[in-house]
Amino acid sequence: MFQSTFPKVQEVEAFKERIAAELEDGRRRSLAYTDIDDDLLVRQHSALMSPLVWDLAHVGNYEELWVLRALAGADPTRPEIDPLYDAFAHPRKDRQNLPLLGPAEARTYIAGVRGRVLDVLEGLGEADLCGADPLRAGGFVFGLVLQHEDQHDETMLATLQLCGRPGLVRDGGLPPGRPGGPEEVFVPAGPFRAGSGANAWAYDNELPAHDVDLPAFWIDRHPVTAGAYAAFVDDGGYAEPRWWSPRGWRWRAEQGVTAPLFWRREGDAWWRTRFGRDEPVPAEEPVQHVSWYEADAYARWAGKRLPTEFEWEKACGWDPAAGRARSYPWGDAAPGPEHANLGHRASRPAPVGAFPAGASRYGAEQMIGDVWEWTGSWFLPYPGFRGFPYREYSEVFFGRAYRVLRGGSWATHARAVRTGFRNWDLPNRRQIFAGFRCARPAPGEPAEGA
Template identity: 60%
Template sequence: MTDRELELLRERALTALTTARRRTTLLTTCVDTPDLTAQHSPLMSPLVWDLAHIGNQEELWLLRAVAGREAMRPEIDGLYDAFEHPRAARPSLPLLPPVEARNYAAEVRGRALDVLERTPFAGDRLTDAGFAFGMIAQHEQQHDETMLITHQLRKGPVALTAPDPAPAPPFTGPAEVLVPAGPFTMGTSTEPWALDNERPGHERLLPAFYLDTTPVTNGAYQAFIEDGGYTDERWWTPEGWDHIRRNSVSAPLFWRREAGQWLRRRFGVTEPVPADEPVVHVCWYEADAYARWAGRRLPTEAEWEKAARHDPATGRSRRYPWGDADPAPEHANLGQRHLRPAPAGSYPEGESPYGVRQLIGDVWEWTASDFAPYPGFTAFPYREYSEVFFGPEYKVLRGGSFAVDPVACRGTFRNWDYPIRRQIFSGFRTARSAGDGAV
């Protein structure tokens, strides 16, 4: 590695860490102390837990694992171990108060930047190409997205603002595109900051299929509701039907019907549901039921990735739908730049070689696939990031959302959650096999 390459890697790591901390600061200073320490939903941690957990993970990996330093506060490790205490129980723990949590995270960061300057980015898998620093930046951004979800769940005004996405003309392109049969490379063995579940790259052979050009919109989803979609058992799996009946689910989370129109609550503001935006805050069961109602299905994870990454002209898999360049504002709605999805059909410069739009950003997209390891998977650097979640209990989501930072979003990036989860910024698009009749 040349001195210039090493300098560029350090700059990338520094930028990623600084960007994440700036966002963490925004999300934890826009509310008063009672809102920081309160639990706004049993599904989420108190914001102050996330803040100290971010600092603790940074200490564990950058100060202890990379630099070999002594623990700063070993007595708090258990408090901020996500596997030791479920979210619903965290408010009862003796958590660091907000000022102390901020000071701890800041002190860790100061020491971590010193480690960044001194660490050779070679010779060790944890530090090769700055992996540990990229892993920690991604971890912080993932918790920033979690904290943004908590802000959406909070009652009352939310002191977060962002400009709306640029208006877009109604999308007039084809409703679906054909992805021909053939092989493609799924996953990666070369992306330096890719996490263990994205590895290794391997060849997949898929039959031909059609995929929606854009995510399913609120307007399209309203048609499903108005056609009795939530009251017709035909469209639901047995587990999904049981779930919506027991929990009285009849529309996406945060929606309500009033005076003949659909309204939604978005970061403390009630507004009409915009028909042209991708639907968000639907669970896997809802996405699957809509697809069945429409005579279609959810795409598999492999189908989603082929549509997003495969370039039929060269036969190679790109980092992103638009190519190998890092995301820019013209490519995708990422990084909390906006607090809502952009209209369906936005970002033509971000479309894939097959002509599919908004595969990155806007809304996480549910797929039909269970979360499972790739052939040759090896847990690194710890089993608890991916391996303990493999199994049919979790469904895979792809593509990121408006709440995801580019450092934590790639064409190979995999997210997963229970099929009942709706508080996440989740939407979907549908697919059909090429042998099916046109819909």
Template identity: 60%
Template structure:
């Protein structure tokens, strides 16, 4: 139990250090809103502390609310992002003091940790890391220099280890989802899914691959586009991935800096409609999320699924995760992180769009509150899998399900293609 307490404390501290780095800006920058798609950074900062207080102090321990009057301000379902700047939010200094007090109380409660509350701690840790990735997306939308710096992690190259363009996944059943109590409700319960054989791209679609679609006139050819995607593309006059522009050569803006588009990296900042159009142009389709998960987790010889493509233990260096690099690795990198089927980069680098709408699994039960997943079920949201370079390893397991609207491009999302065998 002591080792568990130490691990939880260390993970809470690591997440908070990341949050403080991402909010190490002038107060004016923290309270401003760079896009109606995103909250002011100071909202995210106070929100992670309020969420922590709600679940680890009030729910788990029964401590009286510290600041009940601010609960509605930081209720993500009460106030959409576009309206949050108009709220009487805690100013940066007060927000830091509040979340610091909450954290100190939470660390004090670890001494009397009850086993049934461990999943709540896991949930809060993952929640803060998820908001940290959201704050990274806010930084990407800012045009000013950011406090973010590369930490020297090698860029990652495909090296000399060859790979085939596609990997064939044999027909048959596999176990989808998990029984892990620390997983989110939408990942549960584990259930058997039987799939026909299919092919899936061994690596994500690269910037160079995507450029071929773009320069062939793909954005101007209605044949490749979903009808709603075609209307979106026309109304928004979209002609390239977000943050790309051409001045003789193709350039991209990344955290305030302008640089040539690296054609060997997975394409990112494309929405579902763009991914779907590329797949059609290439004579393929987007994988279903079941196809993605089977390729990522299932070991056909052992007849079992694993938490990561390479096994149940997280091993640094096998994937580009955790904000250690501020961009994807080259396609084909990290061959040691491949799944048993030989598919690479299934976690890290870019979130991957799937063709699947977000719904609950058979036997789904909302936990610990229906607003986490259930209120988003339906055809409006598409499922993304795998995590990006900005995703912490705690939220990059093979069963983790992300979701977003098919027009969203500020997230660190790319894709790979599939086709039926």
């Protein structure tokens, strides 16, 4: 996995080669997820998601905008299609009605863009990649388009799950879980450094790095399992308003929600549908496809709460002995198969306890990969925030509408996850690969506000 740090001058050529390899790796994934019947590509499978053919052409259009035009100053390839693939010009539910490029034309377009992008990359020298231009320095613009494509690949997987696309179930390669051990880990009071200041590819909402002082708290060692969540459901959790926030209860009642998305009851057992396959819900896996409202209700039922994003980040990446933040819970080494379940290694979360080598300094496990984890925090800017390279990536979403998720999922590529990475979504969204873990203040300590 490519380490996104500023290159030394003597390493520039090798740095460029690694970026080119990463671009090829990301594109293989995009093409694999769209190697399906044209009818499935152009169809709108859910009002929450774009047609897959839109995502396919959009990643190429985004790459053209930022590498060919913004970085290289090239003329537009096909300026007439720009409005079609502007994510802010048309809601997802309306994109099926646009005159989109067809599957074959979309593939031709993105291949042509990629060829020109590799030419631009080849022409960059030491002064570009090691200089002061923020788009060039550290290969930032390439990190931007790579992570953008990775995020759309995960979105395409969510769409394929919604449409029940068979053939995507991967079950091998995950280690077994480890039952037993402490249910919670303790994080002492004190300051830590939040944010991704040392990462050359960090998004603007991860910056600037800053100090945050937290009271002591306890946080679950693992994400909440499907078995634990089933106990909440079986205890009447969806029928008891006292566990739900007023907005959450209203959402639950209006939508008729009675269990996580893709779950159903058969006799005394819970079953789920995973990429078109019906199977019993594995009790030892982290629960996924739950909304923030559902996660919040479970936490209340359990006598806890969701962690704030800063509690989550401190438990994940802070090394108190060294007095610094780690890139990942286990340190700064790139994720390996012993650390985390990432990159569609399997089409599901790993059982809890599967990655002891991935534990944080405080003993929390599986904080990277498996499921995105809802936090109790709103998506807000850090002190001193500066939007870059465009307002629409983060700034327009700030406020009390979106909740923060952390950690990545089994479908997230390792390039697009780190201790300080911030994801966000509306609290009613369930199609994403999201779960959660709970927290509680230590005795005598007030809960930090969200």
